[in-house]
Amino acid sequence: xxxxARNMRVPQNSASLAETKKMTLExxxxxxxxxxxxxxxxxxxxxxxxxxxxxxxxxxxxxNSNVTNxxxxxxxxxxxxxxxxxxxxxxxxxxxxxGKYPLANQGLEEELGHKDQGSSNSMKNxxxxxxx
Numbered sequence: 385x386x387x388x389a390r391n392m393r394v395p396q397n398s399a400s401l402a403e404t405k406k407m408t409l410e411x412x413x414x415x416x417x418x419x420x421x422x423x424x425x426x427x428x429x430x431x432x433x434x435x436x437x438x439x440x441x442x443x444x445x446x447x448n449s450n451v452t453n454x455x456x457x458x459x460x461x462x463x464x465x466x467x468x469x470x471x472x473x474x475x476x477x478x479x480x481x482x483g484k485y486p487l488a489n490q491g492l493e494e495e496l497g498h499k500d501q502g503s504s505n506s507m508k509n510x511x512x513x514x515x516x
Contacts, residue, residue, distance in 0.1 A: 397458060404457040408445070411461055415441050415468060422471055426478045432485070440485045 398404040419441065420434045428437070448460055470476050 398454045401452065401454050401457075404454045404461075407461055408457065411464055412441070412445050415464075418468075422481075425474075426471075426481055428478070428481065431482055437485070 398407065416438050419437050423429060423432070423434050423437060432440075444464075448457075451457055451460065471481070
């Protein structure tokens with residue numbers, strides 16, 4: 385599936401809203417199908433499962449579901465393709481992906497919650513301020 389991500393390109397300008405919706409669905413499907421390979425490539429099993437990462441991808445796509453301007457949708461598709469291309473080409477490292485997605489950060493906060501139980505109040509305050 386990663387090879388599909390390398391070959392998929394977003395057209396410069398979509399002719400209609402229907403065309404942009406079709407391209408968005410193709411992009412979304414391609415991303416969801418390649419999630420297990422990303423988890424394998426970046427060794428993310430200890431941090432996030434493929435199903436949770438698919439949920440993050442779904443949330444990112446749905447975040448922009450109210451956009452109806454085809455030019456804006458084309459721009460968002462271009463940004464999404466750029467993100468996927470960076471992941472496929474290893475322009476990002478593992479810690480970039482871990483810090484980028486909210487569920488990964490939530491898992492990190494849960495781990496720190498167990499580790500800092502015996503810490504002083506100043507350390508608990510430090511953790512609460514710096515891990516949001």
